[in-house]
Structures are given as C-alpha cells and as structure tokens.
Amino acid sequence: MGSIELIATAAFGLEAVVGRELKALGYEDQQVEDGRVTFRGDLDAVSRCNLWLRSADRVLVKIGAFEATDFGELFDRVRELPWPDWLAENAAFPVRGRAVRSTLMSVRDCQALVKKAIVESLKARYGREWFEEDGPVYQVDVSILKDRVTVAFDTSGTGLHKRGYRSLGGTAPLRETLAAALVQLSYWNQDRPFVDPFCGAGTIAIEAAMIGRDMAPGAGRSFASESWPQIGAELWQRGRSEVGERRRPTLRHTLIGTDVVPQALDQARVHADRAGVGDDIHFQQADAKDLRSKRSYGCVITNPPYGERLGDRDEAEKLYRSLSDATRSLDTWSVYVLTSHSGFEKVFGRRAARRRKLYNGRIECTYFQYPGPRPPGHGRVQSRISND
Numbered sequence: 001m002g003s004i005e006l007i008a009t010a011a012f013g014l015e016a017v018v019g020r021e022l023k024a025l026g027y028e029d030q031q032v033e034d035g036r037v038t039f040r041g042d043l044d045a046v047s048r049c050n051l052w053l054r055s056a057d058r059v060l061v062k063i064g065a066f067e068a069t070d071f072g073e074l075f076d077r078v079r080e081l082p083w084p085d086w087l088a089e090n091a092a093f094p095v096r097g098r099a100v101r102s103t104l105m106s107v108r109d110c111q112a113l114v115k116k117a118i119v120e121s122l123k124a125r126y127g128r129e130w131f132e133e134d135g136p137v138y139q140v141d142v143s144i145l146k147d148r149v150t151v152a153f154d155t156s157g158t159g160l161h162k163r164g165y166r167s168l169g170g171t172a173p174l175r176e177t178l179a180a181a182l183v184q185l186s187y188w189n190q191d192r193p194f195v196d197p198f199c200g201a202g203t204i205a206i207e208a209a210m211i212g213r214d215m216a217p218g219a220g221r222s223f224a225s226e227s228w229p230q231i232g233a234e235l236w237q238r239g240r241s242e243v244g245e246r247r248r249p250t251l252r253h254t255l256i257g258t259d260v261v262p263q264a265l266d267q268a269r270v271h272a273d274r275a276g277v278g279d280d281i282h283f284q285q286a287d288a289k290d291l292r293s294k295r296s297y298g299c300v301i302t303n304p305p306y307g308e309r310l311g312d313r314d315e316a317e318k319l320y321r322s323l324s325d326a327t328r329s330l331d332t333w334s335v336y337v338l339t340s341h342s343g344f345e346k347v348f349g350r351r352a353a354r355r356r357k358l359y360n361g362r363i364e365c366t367y368f369q370y371p372g373p374r375p376p377g378h379g380r381v382q383s384r385i386s387n388d
Helices: 015-024 045-054 072-078 108-125 174-183 201-212 232-246 261-275 313-328 343-346
Strands: 004-009 030-033 035-041 057-069 095-100 139-145 149-153 195-196 255-257 280-286 297-304 335-338 354-359 362-372
Touching: 004 045, 015 035, 015 174, 035 045, 045 057, 045 232, 045 280, 057 072, 072 108, 072 149, 095 108, 108 139, 108 335, 174 201, 174 354, 195 201, 201 255, 201 261, 201 280, 255 261, 261 280, 297 313, 313 335, 313 343, 335 343, 343 362
Parallel strands: 095 139, 195 255, 195 297, 255 280, 297 335
Antiparallel strands: 004 035, 004 057, 030 035, 057 149, 139 149, 335 362, 354 362
16 A cells, blocks of 8 residues: 555644644655644555644544535445445444535434445445444444535544553543644753743643654554554664664653642642653642742743632732742743643733634633743754744
8 A cells, every 4th residue: 555645633823733744754755724624645654654643633644635515425425435445345434424514414313424424335345235243343434514524544543642552540631642743843852951830740841852862752552554464564673773762862851841730730740750751840839939940041931820710810820920930030941831821921920922813622722932042052953933
C-alpha cells in the first residue's frame, strides 16, 4: 500500500499547532481545517504520528469523503468505498458518528446505515452472508458537517491526550494535549528557565519537560492500529526505536512548579516520575505572590483558577493581581496565562501582546501572551504560529 490520506484531529484553536508538528515530522502535504489537519503519508506515518503528535486528539486513516443529503445517497457512497482493502473477513468494525448542521441529523440512523453498507461491500468481496467480527478492531469514524461526509478509521483508539502517566484524579485537570500546545505556543525552549505558579497536578511542567527532552508523548501507551496487519509489527518497532534514539538527557534548567495545595503537588510528583521526567521538575508548595527568580529570560506558563463558579470570581481576580505583581520584577521573562475570565487584562493591569482563543474542554478561554525580550545573542529559537 502506497501513500494514504490521514487526518489528525484537534481541538479548535490548535489546528495550526498540529500542522506545524506534522511538518516537523516531514509531512508537508497538508490541509488545515477547523478541527483537523488532513495530510498524506505512508503507513509508517500511522505509527510515527501516534507516537509523536503532542497536541492532536487522534490520527485517522481517511477512507473517503463525499456529499450526501439523503440516506440512499449515504448508503450507496459508503458501499462504493474500498473496505475490503482494509477489512479481512474476521475484522471487527464498530461505527461511531457525529453530525453538525447537516440534513442527515439522526446520528444513530447514519451509523446503522454505514454499518449495513460496509457489510454489503464485504459480502460482494468475500461471498459470505455473515461476519463474526472476532479479529482486529477497526473503529469506523463517520463525520457529517454541512452535508459533507468523511469516513475514516481511527488508528489511535484511546484519545492521544491519554499519555499513560496521569492515573490520579484531580480537580479540573488540564488535558495533556492542551498543556503541550500552551508550551509550543510560547517562546520557551530547553535552554530557558520555566515556572508554573499554579501547577496543580503538574501537567504543563511535565509536557514542557517532555518537549525539552524530545520524549515521544505516546511512548508509554498502546494504539488500536497496532493489531492491524496492514501496519505490521515491524513498522511499530521502527517507530518505537526512533523514540529511544531521539531522547535527550536531563534539562539544563530544572523546571519549577508551585501550588498552595499539597495534595496536588503529591499528584504532580507521581505523574512526573511516571512520565520519566521526575528529575527535571521541582515541585514545591508556594503562593504565586511569592514568585521570584535570580535567573533571566525564563517563561511563566500557567493555567490559574478561572473563577467560573459563583463566589470564586473575586478569589480568582485576587490571584491574577498577585501574579501581576510578582511577574513585574521578572522584567526579562515571558508570561503566558490561559483563563476564561473575560476581564483578565484589566485585572492583570497589562494588555497582552497576543491573544489566542482556545478551549479547555467545553470552556472557551483566551491564551494571553506577554513575550519578553529575547536573550542576548539569540534569535527566536522556535518559529511562532500566527495568533490571528
């Protein structure tokens, strides 16, 4: 099998981040759309992208795309797709779907019809009336947006934010994919100091350490497509060998994560150890107002409380003022804050140089960016992404 079309799905606002990650992996032929980046690659791309993409939600193999406004058209177009090229006689192929602003809005009916159309295609190829579906699982993903149907296989299985290191529950946890994006949208790199003064369970600091050491985020987990004969164990072994070859040694600067909640810090330490970066991060109990550093040209990247619930807003604003006061003394540092608070800049006392709309789960947030001066003798090490 030669070049195939793939889709890396992403939360709204992170598509350009994922597109840049794909280019870094060598996949230049791509199209960035809302919630997804479509690109071309060989079968090797399935393993490499699952192992290395930090801010994508899933990696899909695109089987086909077409317009459909009635069930008959949907059935016929799905049946015409090359299902036997992928599905053996014993393959399992559950169907999930979603529809947005489309004529075909009954997701359950669409799922049932797609399943039936695939079965009819396999009947024609294998000359059978019944399929046991006791072999490798190929999750069929059907997405309908404005009557445009995209049909694909999910190669990831569990979402890519599930790295495998965070098993302890926490209050309002930040997804690993979003945490990685916050770092990638900043000017932080492995040669600069880092502080998260509201670190919680440590996700931003852990993702930063993994980026700084070039550690594959998917190295500690498995993927649905590892059982697919088209991919094969050899490709996965090749992909995982690259993981070990690229890993860098301990970071130059120990990353700092602080919080006032000792239980959160206990979780952060456990998560960092499980991620393999426990020696790269120092977690300590401290208030954001006490933030200090003798080092220069560092980055503060943080996701403070939003004050979403009634009675919490005043407390959140008090924290923002404390953070503003503390960071004023760090005049060579860059500061990045994710919050849903619409009046953050007024409370913080400074207008952000850049703003980017992002979603923390279902919560619409803004990533407020206050880039500091560049270190003497250094350009911007990382290329930045447009904040339009």
